[in-house]
Amino acid sequence: MKKKILFVVSSADVIGPKHRRTGNLLTEVAHPYEAFKKQGYDIDIYSVKGGEAPIDMVELDDPTNIAFLNDDGAQKFKNTQSIESVTVDGYDAVFVPGGLAPVVDMPENQTVQKILSSMYDKGGVVSAVCHGPVALINVKLKDGSYLVDGKSVTGFSIAEEENYAKEDVPFELETALKSRGAKYSRVDPWQAYSIQDGRLVTGQNPASASGVAEKVIGILEA
Template sequence: MKKKILFMVTSAGIIGPKKRRTGSLLTELAHPYEAFKEKGYDIDIYSVKGGEAPIDMVELEDPINQAFLKGDGPTKMKNTESVEGLSIDGYDAVFVPGGLGPVVDMTDNPPVQRILGEMYENGKVVSAVCHGPVSLGNVKLKDGSYLVRGKNVTGFSIAEENGYAKDDVSFELEDLLKERGANYTAIAPWQPYSITDGRLVTGQNPASAQGVAERVIAILES
């Protein structure tokens, strides 16, 4: 039976006092999408608000990004349904791409938290990359504990943020994960780094998106 992947993406196109344009970072969207597509998985894209979900168009010369832009991905991003009321039935894994958008509308979003918690507690794979793990920081399980507590996780580091969007974000993702009891680790800025802890997969930065997808596939195919 075909595996089915849920992409949960941001609806936020603007962040910070300078109104910086953002969205889901193209690389973090395209690389996992194309990896899952190559495996023959079904992929649904839902956004926080529904409607057109913004894409932060970076690295346009990248061949995988180009493949995504020439495929069905952009059409799906323009016609998303909202995560409000979304049922996890039938999904094998959930993936949250980064970009700065999730910091705006996925850090403390009840429907997003519900879906991530339900996916995890129902034996599904939960994954996120770069700023995407902000969606995990405040997720609580049925016993009241934070999903990331005691888990090995990564995400966009303070060292990376200092050279990227320090003035645009109101908190550091690294600090949030540590405050929630996660065992947070990172490597040198902008280098590929992803972690699997059971059914939880996280990646540090854009270069880690492919690795996250490969780790999710490895779990699903095992």
């Protein structure tokens, strides 16, 4: 049977006191999407509110981004279903891309938490990249423990946020992950870095999106 991947994406298009425009970062969507599609996986995209999910930083010098925009993935982004209708049964993995958008509507979202905890508890793969791991901060498993507690994870670093969106975000992702007991690690700003701890895969920044997808594929094909 084909493997099935669930993308959970943000519906937010502004963030912070200055109302900075944002969305789901195209690179962090397109590269994993194309990797999963090349592997022959089925991919469904659900957003927090449903409808058209916002995309940020449309970099057209990247052939993978261009391919995605000309592919069925872009159409799926225009017509997402709400996460309120998601059941994780039948999916093998969930992926949360970054961009600043998920910082707005995911950390406190109980439906997002339920999707991620249910996927992990049933033996599936949970993955996220860049700011996407904000979705993991408050996720608790059926035993009451935080999903990230004691696990090796990464995500957008304080050093990276300093020169990117420090004034726009309400908290530092690196600090929040550590506060939940995560074994957070990072590399130099903007360098590719993705890590796997069992069935949990995280990436630090946009350059890490492909690495996250490759690790998810590695788990599913093992």
